[in-house]
Amino acid sequence: METNTKTFPKILYVIIIAILGLMYYYAAYIDTPEAEKTVQNFYNAYFEKDYETVAENLSVFWSIQFLPEYHNLSPAEIIAERENIEKDIALIISEIEKDTKYPEDLKIVINPTLTKMTENSALVAYTFEEKGETSGMEVAILIKEKGTYRIYNLSPANPSDIENIDQKAMQTLDENFKGLLEQE
Numbered sequence: 600m601e602t603n604t605k606t607f608p609k610i611l612y613v614i615i616i617a618i619l620g621l622m623y624y625y626a627a628y629i630d631t632p633e634a635e636k637t638v639q640n641f642y643n644a645y646f647e648k649d650y651e652t653v654a655e656n657l658s659v660f661w662s663i664q665f666l667p668e669y670h671n672l673s674p675a676e677i678i679a680e681r682e683n684i685e686k687d688i689a690l691i692i693s694e695i696e697k698d699t700k701y702p703e704d705l706k707i708v709i710n711p712t713l714t715k716m717t718e719n720s721a722l723v724a725y726t727f728e729e730k731g732e733t734s735g736m737e738v739a740i741l742i743k744e745k746g747t748y749r750i751y752n753l754s755p756a757n758p759s760d761i762e763n764i765d766q767k768a769m770q771t772l773d774e775n776f777k778g779l780l781e782q783e
Contacts (some may be wrong), residue, residue, distance in 0.1 A: 600727045602775050604747065605687070616761070619761065623773075624709070632711075632714060632716060632721075633748050634710050634716055634721035634722075634739075634741050634748045635711065635714055635723050635724050636740060637739075637749065638656075638707070638709060638723045638739045638741075638750065638752065638783075639654035639707065639709060639721075640656055640701050640727060641653060641655045641657070641739075642706075642725075644656070646705055646766045648693070648696065649738070650689040650690075650692045650693040650696070651689045653689065653692060653695065654684075654685040654686070654688045654689040654692065655685060655721070656749060656750055657685075657749055657750050658741075658742050658744060658750055658751040659677050659678055659680070659681050659744065659748035660677065660742065660751060660779070661674065661686075661749075661750060661751055661752065661760045662684050662687075662688040663677060665668050665688060666684060666687050666691075668690065669684065673782055673783055674779050674780065674782040674783075675782060675783045678744055678780075679747075681744070684742055684774075702729050702730075702742065704729055704730055705727065705728070706727070706728050706729075707725045707726065707727055707728070708725060708727075708728050708733070709723060709724070709725045709727050710724045710725060710736075711724070712759075713758065713761045713762065715764060715769050717769050717770060717773035718773055718777070719742060719743045719773045719776040719780060720725070720731075720740065720741060720742055720743065720751075720762065720769065720772045720773045720776045721740075721741040721743075721748055722738055722740055722741070722761070722772075723738065723739045723741065723767070724736060724738045724756060724758070725737060726735070727741070735755055736753045736755070736756050736757065736758060736761075737753060737754060737756060738753075738754060738755075738756035738761060739750040739752070739753050739754055739773070740753075740754075742776045742779075742780070743776070744756075744780070751776075772778045
């Protein structure tokens with residue numbers, strides 16, 4: 600009886616290791632969760648004074664606090680008015696920020712270990728960094744409007760406060776946002 604003595608080609612080990620390395624690189628550096636991308640895009644646009652992009656990343660529910668003409672509309676009507684609300688809030692923000700100058704090296708650093716996401720809501724924690732120095736932490740609360748995460752609120756936060764937000768609290772937030780989004 601003959602035994603098959605063919606060996607596993609050594610090149611396949613190299614290929615497997617290369618594929619695993621590429622998968623890790625993609626997951627760690629390229630495939631950012633949508634909520635984190637929203638916050639990053641918002642601040643990149645804000646620092647570049649691209650207020651149309653800023654407005655695209657904001658929730659219509661955040662935006663209408665500056666737009667009283669939309670206060671009497673239902674949530675469904677407010678969402679339907681997104682295009683007009685974006686134009687209006689972009690103009691308001693550009694007027695408010697017209698004289699603001701940002702340092703060239705100012706950026707945000709998102710802490711992905713603190714990101715929490717549910718079906719209708721997300722929480723993203725980040726710090727500001729300038730010249731390698733990190734300053735206070737903030738948290739963005741996002742709502743998913745028509746399939747896209749939008750910034751609902753921005754506020755200062757402590758890492759311990761964010762770590763203490765459990766799945767039950769996120770589920771409650773998610774249910775509240777779901778109720779808001781389903782209102783006619």
